[in-house]
Each structure stands twice: as C-alpha cells, then as structure tokens.
Amino acid sequence: MTQHLFETLADSFVAEGVEACFALMGDANMNWATALADRGVRMVYVRHEHCAVAAATAYARKSGKVGVATVTCGPGLTQVLTALPAAVRAGIPLVVFAGESPLGAAWYNQELEQAPFITATGATYRRLHHIPHMTTEIRDAFVAAIEQRRPVVLGVPMDLQNTLQDSPAILPPNAASILPQPAPTPPNPADLAAVADRIRRARRIVVMGGLGAAVSGAAEACRALALQTGALLATTLPARGLFHGDPFSLGIAGGFSSTLARALFADADLVIAVGCRLTQHTLDKGKLFPKAGILQIDTAPRAVSQGAVSADLHLRGDAKLSVEALCDMLAPQSGWRSPRLADAIAQAIPDTADFAAEPEVLDPRDVVAALDALLPQDWQMVNSSGHCSFFFAHMNRPFARFLTIREFGAIGNGISYAMGVAAARPGDTVVLFDGDGSLLMHIQELETIRRHGLNILICVLNDGAYGSEIHKLRDEGLSVAGAVFGRTDLAAIARGFGIGGQRINDLATLPTLLAGFRETGGAAVWDFQISDRVVSPVIRRAHPHGHRGTERPVNLDGLI
The missing domain is CATH 3.40.50.970 (Thiamin diphosphate (ThDP)-binding fold, Pyr/PP domains)
Structure with a gap:
C-alpha cells in the first residue's frame, strides 16, 4: 500500500501520543495537518499563526504534555516570533511543524532561510531533508522538547512531503519509551547538615515555592517546613496559589507582591527558595529581601540568574525530598508566626493606595x-x-x-x-x-x-x-x-x-x-x-x- 510522506509524518506525531494540534494552514503544512486530523487528532484552527503557538504553550503547561502547533513556511513562520521566546523563557516543551519551501523549485515566493529566525528566539530548528531519517527526527524532536524544556521547530520541504512511498514506514520507538525515568535525587547529607545549621540560626524565614516545588509535589512539605521553622510562605508568580488557604501565606514574592508582603519581606533574614528560578522579577532586582540570605534548593542550582548573584547557599536535590529531609533534621523554631499576624494576613488587601472615585467608571x-x-x-x-x-x-x-x-x-x-x-x-x-x-x-x-x-x-x-x-x-x-x-x-x-x-x-x-x-x-x-x-x-x-x-x-x- 502506497502513502504520501506527509501521512507517514502524521503517523509519527500520533505515535508520540499527540491529542491536540493548533493550526493555521498554508501550502507547506495543509496536507500534513489534514492527515493528522484524519487520524483523530483534535485540530483547533486559529486565525493567526502567533495564536497557534501561544495556544499550544498554554496547552502544554496545563496538560503536562508536549504542545503541538503547525504553521506554513515563510510568512507563516515569521508570525510566530513573539510566541516562541515566551515559550522558551517559560520552559515550555513544544513541537511546531512549520514546513519549508520546496527544494526542487528554482524560485518560490515565500522562500526564506528559516533557521536563523527560530534560533534567535532560543528555540531549536531542525531541517528534515533526508526522508529515511524523518520519522526518527520527529521522535528526537519530542525527546529534545521534553529533556530541554523548550520548543523545537521542524522544517519539512513541501515537495518532499508529497513524495509517494511504496509502503508505510516502520516507526521508531516513541519518546516516552526511551526517555530515562530517574528516581528523584536526594540531597547530599553533608550539604543538608550545613543548610540545616543555617536555618537554625535564622529567626524570620520565608519559604518560597516555585514551579519546581509544584512539579515535584513539594507543596505540603514546604508547608510543614514553614510550620516547623515558624516561617511565612510565598510563591513565585508562575506558581501563585501553591499554598492556597494557608493562614501564613503571603502570596506572590516579586514585583507583584502585596503591600503587606513587601513590608514583611523587608524584615526577613532567610529565604528558602524551593524549586524557584531566582529571577530579577522574583527578587524585585534585589530590593525585596534586603536583609535576607537566600538558600536555593533545586536539582540544578545556579550561581548567577539574569545577571545577578541571587543565592548565598545552595542545596542540590529534588525539592520534595530535600524539604522533607530538612523537616526531619530541624527542631521546632518560634519564628515570626502569631495569631495577630495571621489575622493581619487574612484581612490584608493587595494594594492599599487610595484613588479618587470617578463617575461612570470602576476601580x-x-x-x-x-x-x-x-x-x-x-x-x-x-x-x-x-x-x-x-x-x-x-x-x-x-x-x-x-x-x-x-x-x-x-x-x-x-x-x-x-x-x-x-x-x-x-x-x-x-x-x-x-x-x-x-x-x-x-x-x-x-x-x-x-x-x-x-x-x-x-x-x-x-x-x-x-x-x-x-x-x-x-x-x-x-x-x-x-x-x-x-x-x-x-x-x-x-x-x-x-x-x-x-x-x-x-x-x-x-x-x-x-x-x-x-x-x-x-x-x-x-x-x-x-x-x-x-x-x-x-x-x-x-x-x-x-x-x-x-x-x-x-x-x-x-x-x-
């Protein structure tokens, strides 16, 4: 049985477990997108290419799966150059099927050297020009998107996509079957002891959770550590709501902090950042915690983040295992929790500034x-x-x-x-x-x-x-x-x-x-x-x- 190569490429995406694709069709992707739809993948056909990639970004974050989008070559591709860096900086795994102008054409109106545009955004560009390797290249794109947590854009010339194959290709094992599944990494005992000693000497601690804490399931362990040390809780902006309902949660740490949170953060002497990217926003360019040392707990702690030395002490390890181990080592500390402070947090409003009321418009x-x-x-x-x-x-x-x-x-x-x-x-x-x-x-x-x-x-x-x-x-x-x-x-x-x-x-x-x-x-x-x-x-x-x-x-x- 013969089939077109674009059908085989659609089979490759189905083999990766793709359930939804955000699309805007053009000459370089419409046959592939139609084949994907024929195979039962839910297609969301948008009105602008930017929106296809941006929607796939949110889909990936919300579903925990690789987001998939497709646009045509040339102008279709250049329309996504705002959505891609947003996904890169947020660490979102995406695979974008973009097509390319035909290799066999002497001239093509939408021809463009696509790779420099994509690599400038921080995403990866893969040219799929050798038919025997294309299905493996697609599998490897999913592997790279997951392992590196970034978008991968695939360029497949449209004339190659229309090649007839004598028989369906044998697909390689999919990404899920070959990706390593390592157990969570526990912290080093010596490092753990040094960190615990630093925590014992602190009096006003803030335990701050980020997306790493959410992914590792460390939220409850962070609550327990805060209770053990008398600490207050906070989150990065992407992880907002992680400690929802806790009476000692101050909400967001960063430029978006509430008035009360900023006032309390100014008196903190230690911040325990669990699974956080210590960005300029999160630390408000160094102004949010003027008296505090920063302890970073992460699987890959960094010395410099966005041009600043952000942490004084590091503990490498899985967020949940590391925080649980600290809880086991520490005796209860009084910290700065009190019923009065809990009442103040419960009654606080995010912004305490007063503005004059205006007729016919709302605050x-x-x-x-x-x-x-x-x-x-x-x-x-x-x-x-x-x-x-x-x-x-x-x-x-x-x-x-x-x-x-x-x-x-x-x-x-x-x-x-x-x-x-x-x-x-x-x-x-x-x-x-x-x-x-x-x-x-x-x-x-x-x-x-x-x-x-x-x-x-x-x-x-x-x-x-x-x-x-x-x-x-x-x-x-x-x-x-x-x-x-x-x-x-x-x-x-x-x-x-x-x-x-x-x-x-x-x-x-x-x-x-x-x-x-x-x-x-x-x-x-x-x-x-x-x-x-x-x-x-x-x-x-x-x-x-x-x-x-x-x-x-x-x-x-x-x-x-």
Missing part, C-alpha cells in the same frame, strides 16, 4: 474583588499580561486552576492562552482576565472560540488605553496621545462574532450576568469600564509621579 481593584467573590472556584482562570495583570494575580485561587505565563512580558497572548487551557481541559469553563489593548491585538480569535465551541468567559478591564504606557508617559510629563485609543465597544464586537457581550459599569449586575452565563454556557465578553487613573504598585514604584493616589503604609507594630 479595577473593585472589579477583581467582585469577580473573585462571584466566580466558581472550580473554573479555570487565565491571567494575561499588561498593567491589569497585577490586580488579577491576587485572586484567591489555587495553583491548579490559575494560569500565568508572562516571562517574555508580551501583551496579546491572553486569548491564545485561554484557548490552550480550554483545549487541555475541555470539560471546564475557562475565564480569561485581560486588558483592552491586549485583547484587541488578537480579537479575531473570538471567531475561533465560537467555531470550536470553547467555553471561555473573557473579562476585560477597558480603560481605553495601553495601561502601562499611559501611566509611564504621565510620570514623564509627556503626551499620552499615542497610548490612548478610546473605549472600544468590545461587547458589541463580541456579539458581532456570534458570542455574548456585555458592557459593565455597575458591579451590582454581576450576579444576574453570571447566572445567565451559567445557564447558556458557551463564550462571552464582559467589558468592564474602568478608570485610567488607578495605577498598579508595580508602575507606582518605578514611576512615582504619574498618578494621583495616596499611599497608605503598613504598620507592623505588634505583628512581628
């Missing part, structure tokens, strides 16, 4: 508080990037149901990430939190959401401007004209795409709106009209003169 912090109180706890939440993301990051939600990917700092990814989560969790309702400028970048994907029947509620903070830029320009005394585009009627646009749309100026209407949405299901956009004068703490610290708010300092007297 974004009130919007977030109302949504947090109203939205069901079992729905999946997705936080986008941009000025508004600070406010949503402090919602009272567990790690497993709240997705944050913002390592590249790019707006415009939110709607794609929501689609990826919806594909990974098809039985769940997904709520996207985004800004108007971000959503408008890829508003066309509302049609994708409707066509594929994705259950996504999009809550947009609409200030009629690019939020970060308008506040920075005000601080510098410059014209804001280039950052202001007016309050687009996003609800009307949503209805034009065939989904629900509501423009909201009164939060009292939310219970009725939610009841209606739960009854009908599907997708909708809630367009919240917010003030453009409420500035997040992140912007206020860097640009202190561009706002009219009044800071309320935290009083720690009697708390520590």
Whole structure:
C-alpha cells in the first residue's frame, strides 16, 4: 500500500501520543495537518499563526504534555516570533511543524532561510531533508522538547512531503519509551547538615515555592517546613496559589507582591527558595529581601540568574525530598508566626493606595474583588499580561486552576492562552482576565472560540488605553496621545462574532450576568469600564509621579 510522506509524518506525531494540534494552514503544512486530523487528532484552527503557538504553550503547561502547533513556511513562520521566546523563557516543551519551501523549485515566493529566525528566539530548528531519517527526527524532536524544556521547530520541504512511498514506514520507538525515568535525587547529607545549621540560626524565614516545588509535589512539605521553622510562605508568580488557604501565606514574592508582603519581606533574614528560578522579577532586582540570605534548593542550582548573584547557599536535590529531609533534621523554631499576624494576613488587601472615585467608571481593584467573590472556584482562570495583570494575580485561587505565563512580558497572548487551557481541559469553563489593548491585538480569535465551541468567559478591564504606557508617559510629563485609543465597544464586537457581550459599569449586575452565563454556557465578553487613573504598585514604584493616589503604609507594630 502506497502513502504520501506527509501521512507517514502524521503517523509519527500520533505515535508520540499527540491529542491536540493548533493550526493555521498554508501550502507547506495543509496536507500534513489534514492527515493528522484524519487520524483523530483534535485540530483547533486559529486565525493567526502567533495564536497557534501561544495556544499550544498554554496547552502544554496545563496538560503536562508536549504542545503541538503547525504553521506554513515563510510568512507563516515569521508570525510566530513573539510566541516562541515566551515559550522558551517559560520552559515550555513544544513541537511546531512549520514546513519549508520546496527544494526542487528554482524560485518560490515565500522562500526564506528559516533557521536563523527560530534560533534567535532560543528555540531549536531542525531541517528534515533526508526522508529515511524523518520519522526518527520527529521522535528526537519530542525527546529534545521534553529533556530541554523548550520548543523545537521542524522544517519539512513541501515537495518532499508529497513524495509517494511504496509502503508505510516502520516507526521508531516513541519518546516516552526511551526517555530515562530517574528516581528523584536526594540531597547530599553533608550539604543538608550545613543548610540545616543555617536555618537554625535564622529567626524570620520565608519559604518560597516555585514551579519546581509544584512539579515535584513539594507543596505540603514546604508547608510543614514553614510550620516547623515558624516561617511565612510565598510563591513565585508562575506558581501563585501553591499554598492556597494557608493562614501564613503571603502570596506572590516579586514585583507583584502585596503591600503587606513587601513590608514583611523587608524584615526577613532567610529565604528558602524551593524549586524557584531566582529571577530579577522574583527578587524585585534585589530590593525585596534586603536583609535576607537566600538558600536555593533545586536539582540544578545556579550561581548567577539574569545577571545577578541571587543565592548565598545552595542545596542540590529534588525539592520534595530535600524539604522533607530538612523537616526531619530541624527542631521546632518560634519564628515570626502569631495569631495577630495571621489575622493581619487574612484581612490584608493587595494594594492599599487610595484613588479618587470617578463617575461612570470602576476601580479595577473593585472589579477583581467582585469577580473573585462571584466566580466558581472550580473554573479555570487565565491571567494575561499588561498593567491589569497585577490586580488579577491576587485572586484567591489555587495553583491548579490559575494560569500565568508572562516571562517574555508580551501583551496579546491572553486569548491564545485561554484557548490552550480550554483545549487541555475541555470539560471546564475557562475565564480569561485581560486588558483592552491586549485583547484587541488578537480579537479575531473570538471567531475561533465560537467555531470550536470553547467555553471561555473573557473579562476585560477597558480603560481605553495601553495601561502601562499611559501611566509611564504621565510620570514623564509627556503626551499620552499615542497610548490612548478610546473605549472600544468590545461587547458589541463580541456579539458581532456570534458570542455574548456585555458592557459593565455597575458591579451590582454581576450576579444576574453570571447566572445567565451559567445557564447558556458557551463564550462571552464582559467589558468592564474602568478608570485610567488607578495605577498598579508595580508602575507606582518605578514611576512615582504619574498618578494621583495616596499611599497608605503598613504598620507592623505588634505583628512581628
């Protein structure tokens, strides 16, 4: 039986256990994508190539599988050059089938040397030009994506894809069958003793969990270590919600820290960073823990992170095993826990600044508080990037149901990430939190959401401007004209795409709106009209003169 090579290549992806693929078709990938769909893989056909890769990124993070996307060659490939570095920096395993221009053509309009574009993003590019090795190359791409935790882009010339084969190829063993499965690495006993001695000498400890702690299942061990040492708990931004519900959890450590958390972090004398990438954001460029030593517990501890020496002491080992071993070695310490401090944490609000009320627009912090109180706890939440993301990051939600990917700092990814989560969790309702400028970048994907029947509620903070830029320009005394585009009627646009749309100026209407949405299901956009004068703490610290708010300092007297 003969079959085309593109069918064999589709068989290779099926053999790797691929269940979903995000696609935008063109000449160099459409035959392969059609063959993949014919083999039962769920295809989500998006309206922009960027969105295919970005959606695959969120799918991979939420599902724990390799994300798969496909775009055509040339201009199809160049459209993904913002989505790829975001996935690289977040450590997301992806395989992207990109196609290439035909090798046998004397001239082809979309011909491009694709590899330099991809390698510039930090991703890997593999040219599949030798037919006998192609199935093994695909298997190896999945291996590399998993082992290196980064995207791999495959370039397969379209004329080679159409080659007829006399018989189906014999596929190599798939990635899952050959990847090593080493047991978690315990810490070295001598290193463990030195670290335990350092912890015994500390009085005000913060135990900070990152994605490494989440992946290794170390959350409960971190809670136990914090209880044993009288420590407070915190997380990196990507792991926010890991210690959800703990009375001594301060939430996010980093630029997004709450007012109370920052005040307490300033008095810490030791931070135990468990499975964390000690980035400039996480340590707020060295300003967050001015008195504290940093202990890093990781399978691959680093001396320098993002240009800074971030840790004073290192313990190499699996996060869960290392923290459990420390718990066994340490006697109870008093630390800085107290009932009064627990009460203060429970009552604290993320941002204590006061801004003057404005008629007919909402304070974004009130919007977030109302949504947090109203939205069901079992729905999946997705936080986008941009000025508004600070406010949503402090919602009272567990790690497993709240997705944050913002390592590249790019707006415009939110709607794609929501689609990826919806594909990974098809039985769940997904709520996207985004800004108007971000959503408008890829508003066309509302049609994708409707066509594929994705259950996504999009809550947009609409200030009629690019939020970060308008506040920075005000601080510098410059014209804001280039950052202001007016309050687009996003609800009307949503209805034009065939989904629900509501423009909201009164939060009292939310219970009725939610009841209606739960009854009908599907997708909708809630367009919240917010003030453009409420500035997040992140912007206020860097640009202190561009706002009219009044800071309320935290009083720690009697708390520590």
